[in-house]
Amino acid sequence: AQSVTQLDSQVPVFEEAPVELRCNYSSSVSVYLFWYVQYPNQGLQLLLKYLSGSTLVKGINGFEAEFNKSQTSFHLRKPSVHISDTAEYFCAVSRSGSARQLTFGSGTQLTVLP
Amino acid sequence: ETGVTQSPTHLIKTRGQQVTLRCSSQSGHNTVSWYQQALGQGPQFIFQYYREEENGRGNFPPRFSGLQFPNYSSELNVNALELDDSALYLCASSLMTSGSPHEQYFGPGTRLTVT
Numbered sequence: 001a002q003s004v005t006q007l008d009s010q011v012p013v014f015e016e017a018p019v020e021l022r023c024n025y026s027s028s029v030s031v032y033l034f035w036y037v038q039y040p041n042q043g044l045q046l047l048l049k050y051l052s053g054s055t056l057v058k059g060i061n062g063f064e065a066e067f068n069k070s071q072t073s074f075h076l077r078k079p080s081v082h083i084s085d086t087a088e089y090f091c092a093v094s095r096s097g098s099a100r101q102l103t104f105g106s107g108t109q110l111t112v113l114p
Numbered sequence: 115e116t117g118v119t120q121s122p123t124h125l126i127k128t129r130g131q132q133v134t135l136r137c138s139s140q141s142g143h144n145t146v147s148w149y150q151q152a153l154g155q156g157p158q159f160i161f162q163y164y165r166e167e168e169n170g171r172g173n174f175p176p177r178f179s180g181l182q183f184p185n186y187s188s189e190l191n192v193n194a195l196e197l198d199d200s201a202l203y204l205c206a207s208s209l210m211t212s213g214s215p216h217e218q219y220f221g222p223g224t225r226l227t228v229t
Contacts, residue, residue: 041222042223043220044204044206046217049217090157092156100169101147102149102157103159104156105156107155
């Protein structure tokens, strides 16, 4: 079984500042890793994914994440945030080779302040 | 290309009643997964359907059941509703092929309130 821990439930940051949202996972098998964003009263939108290959993954809206196998982490970063980035962010894992289900973390609320 | 749609958007039911939620998959997708997202939590996997058969199930009781139709649309049925069933129910569709991670695309969800 897999599990995901998002270390920060809330992250306030000023506009144009950099941000890092932390995610650690636990799994006995190889995994795929995902970051999703959820705006108020909406479903989930995929930001980026790691399947294999380069450990630095670039996604939409200027976000990127780095897979660190030794630390079992997949932290999300953005060098300069905008007010419109205010949302809930979820890290998720699935078992590689047979991605039947996603296991999500509890989420991090990113609030960008003017 | 039509995305994943869900109906209804909101629903209020009384404890003990039964509810049916509906999902239309994204065009070309053959797999549907359902998730429950309680307030302030991450989504929890309920089950997945592939080619009209259940293809994996999370830790949910049998009163949660589903169907997938030949056009790959899907229903989630919940019997004997409990207060704790109040949540946002998310449907996600994907294309399952050999060797593919079949990335999941989510609908906007149905907000169920049980009183």
